[in-house]
Every structure is written in C-alpha cells, then in structure tokens.
Amino acid sequence: xxxxxxxxxxxxxxxxxxxxxxxxxxxxxxxxxxxxxxxxxxxxxxxxxxxxxxxxxxxxxxxxxxxxxxxxxxxxxxxxxxxxxxxxxxxxxxxxxxxxxxxxxxxxxxxxxxxxxxxxxxxxxxxxxxxxxxxxxxxxxxxxxxxxxxxxxxxxxxxxxxxxxxxxxxxxxxxxxxxxxxxxxxxxxxxxxxxxxxxxxxxxxxxxxxxxxxxxxxxxxxxxxxxxxxxxxxxxxxxxxxxxxxxxxxxxxxxxxxxxxxxxxxxxxxxxxxxxxxxxxxxxxxxxxxxxxxxxxxxxxxxxxxxxxxxxxxxxxxxxxxxxxxxxxxxxxxxxxxxxxxxxxxxxxxxxxxxxxxxxxxxxxxxxxxxxxxxxxxxxxxxxxxxxxxxxxxxxxxxxxxxxxxxxxxxxxxxxxxxxxxxxxxxxxxxxxxxxxxxxxxxxxxxxxxxxxxxxxxxxxxxxxxxxxxxxxxxxxxxxxx
Amino acid sequence: xxxxxxxxxxxxxxxxxxxxxxxxxxxxxxxxxxxxxxxxxxxxxxxxxxxxxxxxxxxxxxxxxxxxxxxxxxxxxxxxxxxxxxxxxxxxxxxxxxxxxxxxxxxxxxxxxxxxxxxxxxxxxxxxxxxxxxxxxxxxxxxxxxxxxxxxxxxxxxxxxxxxxxxxxxxxxxxxxxxxxxxxxxxxxxxxxxxxxxxxxxxxxxxxxxxxxxxxxxxxxxxxxxxxxxxxxxxxxxxxxxxxxxxxxxxxxxxxxxxxxxxxxxxxxxxxxxxxxxxxxxxxxxxxxxxxxxxxxxxxxxxxxxxxxxxxxxxxxxxxxxxxxxxxxxxxxxxxxxxxxxxxxxxxxxxxxxxxxxxxxxxxxxxxxxxxxxxxxxxxxxxxxxxxxxxxxxxxxxxxxxxxxxxxxxxxxxxxxxxxxxxxxxxxxxxxxxxxxxxxxxxxxxxxxxxxxxxxxxxxxxxxxxxxxxxxxxxxxxxxxx
Numbered sequence: 001x002x003x004x005x006x007x008x009x010x011x012x013x014x015x016x017x018x019x020x021x022x023x024x025x026x027x028x029x030x031x032x033x034x035x036x037x038x039x040x041x042x043x044x045x046x047x048x049x050x051x052x053x054x055x056x057x058x059x060x061x062x063x064x065x066x067x068x069x070x071x072x073x074x075x076x077x078x079x080x081x082x083x084x085x086x087x088x089x090x091x092x093x094x095x096x097x098x099x100x101x102x103x104x105x106x107x108x109x110x111x112x113x114x115x116x117x118x119x120x121x122x123x124x125x126x127x128x129x130x131x132x133x134x135x136x137x138x139x140x141x142x143x144x145x146x147x148x149x150x151x152x153x154x155x156x157x158x159x160x161x162x163x164x165x166x167x168x169x170x171x172x173x174x175x176x177x178x179x180x181x182x183x184x185x186x187x188x189x190x191x192x193x194x195x196x197x198x199x200x201x202x203x204x205x206x207x208x209x210x211x212x213x214x215x216x217x218x219x220x221x222x223x224x225x226x227x228x229x230x231x232x233x234x235x236x237x238x239x240x241x242x243x244x245x246x247x248x249x250x251x252x253x254x255x256x257x258x259x260x261x262x263x264x265x266x267x268x269x270x271x272x273x274x275x276x277x278x279x280x281x282x283x284x285x286x287x288x289x290x291x292x293x294x295x296x297x298x299x300x301x302x303x304x305x306x307x308x309x310x311x312x313x314x315x316x317x318x319x320x321x322x323x324x325x326x327x328x329x330x331x332x333x334x335x336x337x338x339x340x341x342x343x344x345x346x347x348x349x350x351x352x353x354x355x356x357x358x359x360x361x362x363x364x365x366x367x368x369x370x371x372x373x374x375x376x377x378x379x380x381x382x383x384x385x386x387x388x389x390x391x392x393x394x395x396x397x398x399x400x401x402x403x404x405x406x407x408x409x410x411x412x413x414x415x416x417x418x419x420x421x422x423x424x425x426x427x428x429x430x431x432x433x434x435x436x437x438x439x440x441x442x443x444x445x446x447x448x449x450x451x452x453x454x455x456x457x458x459x460x461x462x463x464x465x466x467x468x469x470x471x472x473x474x475x476x477x478x479x480x481x482x
Numbered sequence: 483x484x485x486x487x488x489x490x491x492x493x494x495x496x497x498x499x500x501x502x503x504x505x506x507x508x509x510x511x512x513x514x515x516x517x518x519x520x521x522x523x524x525x526x527x528x529x530x531x532x533x534x535x536x537x538x539x540x541x542x543x544x545x546x547x548x549x550x551x552x553x554x555x556x557x558x559x560x561x562x563x564x565x566x567x568x569x570x571x572x573x574x575x576x577x578x579x580x581x582x583x584x585x586x587x588x589x590x591x592x593x594x595x596x597x598x599x600x601x602x603x604x605x606x607x608x609x610x611x612x613x614x615x616x617x618x619x620x621x622x623x624x625x626x627x628x629x630x631x632x633x634x635x636x637x638x639x640x641x642x643x644x645x646x647x648x649x650x651x652x653x654x655x656x657x658x659x660x661x662x663x664x665x666x667x668x669x670x671x672x673x674x675x676x677x678x679x680x681x682x683x684x685x686x687x688x689x690x691x692x693x694x695x696x697x698x699x700x701x702x703x704x705x706x707x708x709x710x711x712x713x714x715x716x717x718x719x720x721x722x723x724x725x726x727x728x729x730x731x732x733x734x735x736x737x738x739x740x741x742x743x744x745x746x747x748x749x750x751x752x753x754x755x756x757x758x759x760x761x762x763x764x765x766x767x768x769x770x771x772x773x774x775x776x777x778x779x780x781x782x783x784x785x786x787x788x789x790x791x792x793x794x795x796x797x798x799x800x801x802x803x804x805x806x807x808x809x810x811x812x813x814x815x816x817x818x819x820x821x822x823x824x825x826x827x828x829x830x831x832x833x834x835x836x837x838x839x840x841x842x843x844x845x846x847x848x849x850x851x852x853x854x855x856x857x858x859x860x861x862x863x864x865x866x867x868x869x870x871x872x873x874x875x876x877x878x879x880x881x882x883x884x885x886x887x888x889x890x891x892x893x894x895x896x897x898x899x900x901x902x903x904x905x906x907x908x909x910x911x912x913x914x915x916x917x918x919x920x921x922x923x924x925x926x927x928x929x930x931x932x933x934x935x936x937x938x939x940x941x942x943x944x945x946x947x948x949x950x951x952x953x954x955x956x957x958x959x960x961x962x963x964x
Contacts, residue, residue, distance in 0.1 A: 002550075003487055004646055009666040012640060013678030016666065021684070021701035032687065068484075072670035117687060124681070128641035129648060158494060159610035160806045162651070162799075164486055165644030166611060184491040184498065188554035196495030199606070201813035202503070204821040205514065205599060219503035231824045231949050263826060314806045317644075323800035324642045331683035339686040342713045344745060467713050 002189060003167040004055070004130075008065035008086060009072065011125040016073070019118050020082045028085075028118035033333035033354050035109040036127065039347070042136055042322040046445025047435060049142050049428055050110055051175040052134030053100035054418045055168065056127055057409055063091045063123070093119045095409035098357070100419070101175055101428030102404065103435050104135075105448035107347075107387070108371045109355050112405065117334055124329045132327040133165060134172040136319040140294075141176025142432060144312060146440055147298040152309040154195050155181040156289055157317030169317040174421050175428055182311070190421050197225035197259045197287060209236055213244040217255070221248060224255040225287055228272070229262045238272055242279050257285030257308070265290065266305040273306040287311060293320075294442065340463050346388050351456060352463050358401040366434050368399055369446075374453030376405075384451025387460075394451055484671060485649040486537070486612075490547035490568060491554065493607040498555070501600050502564045510567075510600035515815035515836050517591040518609065521829070524618055524804040528927025529917060531624050531910055532592055533657040534616030535582035536900045537650065538609055539891055545573045545605070575601050577891035580839070582901075583657055583910030584886065585917050586617075587930035589829075589869070590853045591837050594887065599816060606811045614809040615647060616654040618801040622776075623658025624914060626794060628922055629780040634791040636677050637663040638771055639799030651799040656903050657910055664793070672903050679707040679741045679769060691718055695726040699737070703730060706737045707769055710754070711744045720754055724761050739767030739790070747772065748787040755788040767791060775802075776924065822945050828870050833938060834945050840883040848916050850881055851928070856935030858887075866933025869942075876933060 009016075022028040041048055065073070065086045073083055093115020104110050113120045113127070144153055155173045158166040170186030180193040187194035198216060206212035209231060217224050226244065228237025238258065245255035258276075260268050265288045276284050288300070289311035297310055314320065330350045331339045338352035356376045360368035372384045382397030408415055419427075438446035452460070491498075504510040523530055547555070547568045555565055575597025586592050595602045595609070626635055637655045640648040652668030662675040669676035680698060688694035691713060699706050708726065710719025720740065727737035740758075742750050747770045758766050770782070771793035779792055796802065812832045813821045820834035838858045842850035854866045864879030890897055901909075920928035934942075 005485055005649070005667060007667055009670055010640075011666055012638070012664040013666050013669075013676045014664065014680055017678055017702055017705070018680055018684045018698075021698050024701050025697050027687075030687070034683070068670065072666070076676060121681075121683060124683075125641050129643060129645060132642055133644050156494070159607050160614055160808075161611060162615045162644035162647030163611060163649070165647035167487070168645040182494040182496065184493055184495050184554070185487060185489055187495075188491055188550065194495045194558060196499055198496055198500055199603075200823050201516065201603060201606075201821075202500045204813045204823060205509070205512070205816035207819075215507050216500075216503050219506050220499055223499070232826075262830070314808075318800075318805035320805045321803045323802045323805035324796045326642070326796075331686045334687040337689075339683075341682045341686055344714075348744070
C-alpha cells in the first residue's frame with residue numbers, strides 16, 4: 001500500500017520488547033488469539049461502519065522488517081539473535097473478520113487474529129491504527145449519506161486531514177457512501193472518481209472574474225464548475241458564470257455548474273437556482289462547500305436548498321468532534337488456554353476464548369437489536385445473557401441468526417481477491433438499510449446490545465473466579481477509586 | 483520522507499485542472515506569490531506553535547510526478563502536451579517562512595511561496611496538509627508541556643492516530659515539548675527517543691502476573707516498567723512489581739518503574755508511591771496513561787499526584803476536540819500585480835502584495851501582543867492599523883521589532899541544512915517563554931492582534947475600491963445573509 005509504510009517498526013516499542021521476552025523464553029511460537037472490538041460509538045452515534053479491512057490484509061501480507069528497520073533496532077539494544085529472527089519475520093497468522101462495510105456495535109468482536117504469540121502481538125498497533133481510523137471516517141461519511149439522500153457527496157478534505165491519513169480518509173468515505181474525492185492520489189490508488197472545480201486564487205490571478213471563467217472554459221469546456229464567491233456571488237460570480245455558460249452553449253457545450261463556498265448556502269443556492277433556471281441553464285448543477293457536516297447538510301435540505309453536490313472537507317476527514325474510534329485488541333487465548341483481563345468495571349472485563357458472533361434478524365428481516373457472542377465451536381445460541389448484568393437473559397431461538405466472523409486470511413495469505421471498493425460500499429449500503437432508524441438517528445440513538453452464550457458466560461465466570469484478586473475481594477477503597 | 487508519498491498527485495484535482503488552464507493560456511510561468519496563514523486558534527487556545535516546515539521543504543525539494551502518477555493522469559483526460567510538461571516538473575520556487583517552532587497568531591502570514599503561477603498553485607494542498615496538521619499537534623503538545631513542568635511526556639498515540647498521520651504527530655509532539663514516543667517508526671525516521679512498557683496481553687499470556695513480571699525482568703533487566711492494573715493494581719500488580727524489583731536488586735539491577743493505566747490515577751499514584759518508598763524503591767518511577775490531556779494532567783498535578791511520566795495517546799495525536807487547524811493559502815500576487823479576495827466579512831478579505839511580518843517585543847523583552855504586517859520592501863513600520871476596523875491605529879515606534887519571514891528555500895533548494903528536531907523544540911520552548919501567560923492560559927486566553935502598515939492598508943483599500951462589486955455596493959439582501 002503506497003500511502004502506508006510497510007515496516008515492522010510501524011508499531012509501539014512495547015510490541016517489540018514483549019516480543020523479545022517471548023523470544024528469549026521460548027514462547028514466541030505459542031498459539032495465541034486476539035480480538036478487535038470497540039467500546040463506545042464515536043460522535044454520539046448508534047452504530048459504526050467497519051472499514052479498513054482490505055488495507056489491513058494488504059499490509060499483513062507484505063509486512064516485514066526492512067534494512068532500515070533492522071539498523072534502527074540494533075541501536076535500541078535488542079539482542080542480536082532476536083534481530084536475526086526479526087530479519088526473517090513474515091506474518092503467517094490467520095484472520096477471521098466481519099465483512100468490510102458491516103454495521104458493527106460496541107463490545108462485540110469484529111475481527112480476530114490467530115497465530116503465534118509473537119506475530120499476533122506485533123501487529124496490534126498497525127491493526128488498530130488502520131481499522132480505528134477508517135471505521136471512524138466511514139461511519140462519519142455514512143451519517144452524511146443518510147441525510148443527503150441521492151445527492152452527490154464528495155471528499156474535499158486533504159488539506160485539513162492528518163497528513164497522509166487523508167488518503168485513507170478518501171477511501172473510507174467511499175465505504176460510507178461518498179461518491180468521489182478531490183484527492184488525486186487516493187483516486188488513483190483506490191480507483192475513486194476524482195472531482196474538482198476551481199479555487200479563488202485562480203480567479204484572482206486574472207484581472208477580472210469574467211476573463212478567468214472564459215479561460216477556464218477554453219481549457220475544460222465540458223467540465224466547467226464556476227466558483228462564484230470570490231468577489232460577490234449574486235452581483236458578480238453568478239452573472240459572469242451565466243455569461244460564459246451561454247457562450248459555451250453557442251459552441252454546443254454545456255457548463256457543468258457553479259460552486260458556492262461561503263455565505264448563507266441555503267439562501268444563495270435558492271437564488272442561484274432561480275437565476276440559472278430563468279436563463280435556461282437548469283442543467284447546471286449547484287455545488288456547495290464550506291464547513292459542512294451531517295447536521296449542516298440536513299439543515300440545508302430541510303430548508304429546501306437546491307444543492308446537487310456537497311463537498312465536505314474538515315469535518316469528514318477528521319471525524320470531528322471525537323476524532324477517534326476507541327477500538328482495542330485484546331488477548332483471548334494463549335498457549336492453548338483462554339485468557340481475560342479483569343477490571344474494577346465489569347464493562348471492561350474481556351471475553352475469553354475463540355469466539356463467533358451471530359447477527360440476529362427480526363421478523364421483518366431487519367437487525368434485531370442485539371448481537372449474540374458465543375464460542376466458535378458452538379451451535380447457534382438460542383438464549384443470550386447480558387454480559388454486564390448477571391442473570392438477565394433473552395430467548396432468541398425464534399429468530400434467524402447469521403455468523404459474522406469468516407476466515408479472510410490463512411497463514412498470512414488472503415483467501416480471496418479483495419473486493420472492489422464500490423462492492424464494499426454497496427455491501428455497507430445494503431447492511432445499513434437493514435438497521436432500524438432508531439439506531440441511525442443523530443439525537444440519542446437507541447443502544448444496540450450484545451448478549452453472550454451460556455458456555456461463554458460460564459467460561460468467563462470460571463476464569464474470573466480463578467483470579468483471587470478479582471472484584472469480589474476488592475477492599476473498601478474509601479470512595480477515591482472510580 | 484518515507485512516511486509521506488512524494489507524488490505530484492498528492493493534491494486536489496483542481497490544482498491540476500487550474501494548472502492546465504494556466505498551461506494552455508501561456509500563464510504557467512507568470513510570477514506569483516501565496517501566503518499561508520490561519521484564522522482561528524484551535525481548541526480555544528491563545529496561540530499556535532508552527533510545525534511541519536522541515537517536512538514540507540523536504541517534500542518540495544523532491545516533488546515530481548511518478549510514472550504511476552502520469553499513467554493515472556492520462557486516464558483523467560488531461561491534454562498530452564500538459565502531461566509531458568508535468569512529467570518534467572520540478573518545484574523551483576522560493577519559500578520565506580518564520581522559523582519552525584515559532585509562536586504564531588491568527589491572520590498573520592507565516593510563510594509565503596514565490597515562484598511560477600503553476601508551481602505555487604500546485605503545492606497548495608500538500609503544504610496545507612503538512613503545516614496544518616503538524617502545527618495542530620505541536621500546539622496541543624505544548625499545552626501539555628505547559629502544565630507538566632519538568633515531568634516527562636511521551637506520545638503513545640499511534641493506535642488512535644489517523645493512519646500514517648501518527649508518524650507526523652510523533653514528530654510534532656517533540657516540537658511542542660514532548661520527550662519521547664512509543665512509535666518506533668517515527669523514532670527511527672526523526673531520531674526521537676523510543677519508549678515503551680508492556681501490555682495487559684503480555685501479562686495475561688502467562689498463567690500468573692508474577693511469572694510474567696519475572697520473565698520480562700529476565701529479558702530487559704535494566705528497562706523494566708511493570709504494568710500493574712491487569713488484575714488489581716494495589717492487591718496484585720504493585721506487590722508483584724515490588725517482589726520482582728527486589729529480586730532485581732539482588733542481581734545489582736534496578737527496576738525502572740510501574741505504569742498505571744486505569745482507575746483513579748491520582749489516588750493510585752499516591753498509594754503506589756507510598757508503598758514503593760516504604761520498600762526502599764524510591765528510584766522506581768510512576769508512569770501514568772489512559773485518556774490524558776492537558777486538563778487531566780493539570781488536575782492530577784494540582785492534586786499532588788506523584789507521577790513522573792505521562793503517556794498521552796488519543797487526545798494528543800488527534801488534536802481533539804477541534805482536530806484541525808484552519809490554515810489557508812491565499813494568492814497575494816500574480817503576474818506582477820498584487821491580488822486579493824473580497825468577502826462580505828471584512829475578516830476574510832485577504833492582504834495583497836509581498837509582505838513581511840515583524841514580531842514586536844515589549845519593554846520586558848516579551849512578545850508585545852500584536853504582530854506588525856507590512857510590505858516586504860518597507861522600513862520597520864512605526865504605526866500599525868487595525869486591519870478589521872478602519873481608523874484604529876497604534877504607535878509602535880518605541881518597541882523593538884524583528885522581521886519573522888526569512889528565506890529558507892530558493893529555486894527549489896533549501897538554503898541550509900535542516901536543524902535537528904531537538905533544536906526546533908528548543909527554539910519553540912524559548913519562544914513560548916517570551917509569550918506572556920495571558921495567551922497561554924486555557925480559559926479565555928487573551929487575543930493576540932495583528933496590525934498592518936500604512937502602505938499595506940493603502941494598497942488593500944485601493945484594490946478593494948477597484949472591484950466595483952465590493953461590500954459597499956452590496957444590495958440589501960433581506961437579512962438572510964451572514
């Protein structure tokens with residue numbers, strides 16, 4: 001992946017120091033399994049759209065330590081024998097995952113990595129780096145798609161993106177339902193439609209706006225979108241755009257549209273539409289940009305703004321305001337034994353063992369409202385238990401269940417050709433269509449639940465009891481702890 | 483720069499379509515100048531720390547269109563002659579800039595690019611992408627340094643960073659005053675100290691925590707930081723860490739410390755310090771992590787938490803909550819004539835011409851509270867005018883003025899060896915020391931002003947008057963516009 005460094009050092013130092021300990025203790029090849037999941041839906045939403053999987057698999061397939069990596073690791077005083085091992089390292093683990101574009105929910109395993117203790121631990125940081133970010137942006141994009149209906153959405157965000165993160169953001173936006181990007185590099189890398197208009201500087205570089213529009217029309221007669229707000233949209237930009245559009249008509253060409261980039265976009269777009277239509281230019285589209293997000297787009301459309309294309313920048317590519325998905329990667333099995341992490345908070349106790357997740361569908365063929373988590377060898381569970389509240393359970397035998405975790409990589413090799421980006425986007429759209437509106441609304445969306453099978457619950461309880469210092473024996477800590 | 487794609491297509495499509503128009507109209511080699519500046523300090527702060535300059539210059543020096551780029555551009559239907567021109571393109575412009583690590587303020591030119599109209603326009607997107615992001619993160623980091631005093635600060639953020647943006651974030655954090663990073667790739671690339679402890683998964687992979695600590699101590703006897711909260715910090719993690727630290731002492735070694743990653747960090751750190759000291763382990767440091775930012779660090783230290791090292795992740799590398807700096811790149815000169823953009827808002831009218839910026843120092847040798855902007859050929863201005871409020875002016879002849887914009891690149895080549903990252907960080911620390919506290923406080927910081935020289939004001943007024951459709955002639959638009 002050209003926008004991403006393929007390097008064994010693209011990781012946190014502790015992955016490598018733990019790796020050295022495993023290496024020295026003869027444990028590096030112990031069998032292990034890690035789960036990827038998240039705890040909180042960002043930006044007060046009701047779901048997350050899973051993205052980044054195909055990028056991750058591409059990186060895992062080619063991951064290695066370069067000569068530069070090895071030279072740097074020598075300076076960090078790792079042992080020569082361990083460095084020799086790293087020099088020959090390749091990822092040979094297996095990955096089980098929900099499909100990219102799946103709608104996912106908190107506290108539910110989305111992907112698991114099986115392999116040696118060394119390799120499964122090493123890839124933690126890069127896996128989280130890719131999946132957390134792309135899922136954040138795909139989710140944000142899908143919220144804009146939700147309110148934009150069939151109008152076009154384009155990523156304009158590279159200038160405000162977090163460095164080359166903007167390339168991944170352009171891809172993730174497509175997963176979430178965007179149509180195109182202004183980012184030429186991402187367009188080439190991921191086969192996305194590249195779009196663009198013109199900048200204020202282009203117009204200012206000419207002595208008059210009309211002259212600038214005419215020059216642009218000579219250069220791109222079939223792709224003219226005139227930026228109208230350099231001096232004054234209604235008094236200058238729009239009249240000049242109309243003049244040049246009519247000149248193009250005389251050549252048998254059609255101007256593509258105008259772009260509004262400041263001011264009251266609702267009011268300006270209505271006035272512009274009226275003027276364009278009155279001049280017989282109803283084929284000219286209106287593009288709007290300037291600090292858009294799902295809330296502004298919804299408001300514009302509620303006001304009846306006749307905008308055809310939304311160009312979204314900062315608030316798409318930064319995943320603002322939360323700007324992160326809190327995905328984590330937790331050990332569930334090592335050396336043949338299930339493992340868990342305890343916590344004073346039951347919400348943070350992990351689920352041990354190698355697991356499967358089932359999506360439950362309701363009578364209407366929509367998502368039921370709770371995913372079922374069991375052990376991977378189990379039959380479909382017909383009753384699920386609240387993982388956070390002992391004793392609460394729910395009968396689900398009457399519903400249809402589909403296992404979500406499927407093998408996508410074995411021994412370091414992908415099991416199939418990666419789907420095209422538009423196929424992933426289509427899958428995402430289809431899955432979102434099955435999610436009831438209550439989970440898609442912006443204001444206090446309903447909470448999608450998880451339930452665990454009886455066997456998984458029993459395994460977890462057994463392991464918790466093994467750890468003598470669990471919650472039940474915690475001392476009174478005087479109200480200071482939370 | 484290995485973490486960043488060197489590609490002429492790392493840009494918005496419109497830069498290339500405008501470039502084609504310039505090419506076809508015979509204007510590509512017209513002389514032009516653009517200014518980089520921002521309008522709003524992110525995250526409600528009072529200043530921004532300028533970062534990313536050396537990365538930008540490195541990219542500009544080697545920028546070109548690769549064979550892959552050219553192949554993709556052919557698909558986008560650019561004209562063959564233009565593509566031939568792109569194939570031979572190299573950036574040969576000049577850059578004038580404030581020093582990396584400078585403290586900067588809204589509406590003041592920080593950097594200007596001079597060169598051909600084509601090349602100065604093309605680099606807009608990548609320049610904004612690098613400078614906006616690194617400056618955002620350096621600023622965030624400097625706020626944490628401000629409250630952390632001499633305690634160590636380490637970047638732990640790669641897993642929540644925006645893809646490879648995490649590499650740039652690690653660098654920018656150092657500019658802002660951080661000491662180290664967990665990001666091995668960034669450490670190697672930028673010569674930053676790499677640090678790390680251990681993960682919960684490491685401990686869980688052993689049948690007991692004590693066994694895990696002992697194995698780690700065998701592997702890294704001189705660099706042991708024990709993570710104490712896998713099962714229970716005070717009942718398990720800390721007693722086990724003490725046991726192994728004493729075993730290390732018998733071998734003549736010293737454990738480096740413990741890490742707290744959950745729970746009440748103030749309460750736990752005080753208890754841990756007391757227990758460690760009582761056991762004669764006062765040399766062991768306490769590292770804290772878990773959703774830290776400048777506010778949490780300040781609160782912890784106000785409570786007297788004896789924390790030696792703060793590991794900061796998400797809220798550093800995302801620049802949360804704003805997650806972006808709104809830097810823009812505006813044309814100020816083309817074809818020998820000064821240029822400006824008008825706007826219904828006087829705040830958004832740009833400053834034309836090739837400019838210089840002077841930092842004004844007060845009687846105490848601190849920053850005065852307003853930067854002076856004039857034309858680059860001018861003498862030091864002794865009176866500055868409010869750019870947003872006509873008639874308001876201030877005498878500054880009695881103060882000391884230093885020009886901030888200095889040539890750093892000529893004809894596409896850097897004028898000096900890039901400074902080391904620690905030198906940039908030292909410069910930043912020195913400049914921040916000259917900024918009065920009123921601009922550094924988190925709550926409603928004082929606003930740093932800009933003033934323009936009389937000559938610049940006259941040039942701007944003259945150009946505004948030339949555009950007949952300026953603000954003064956705007957129609958009554960019924961209260962809809964803003």
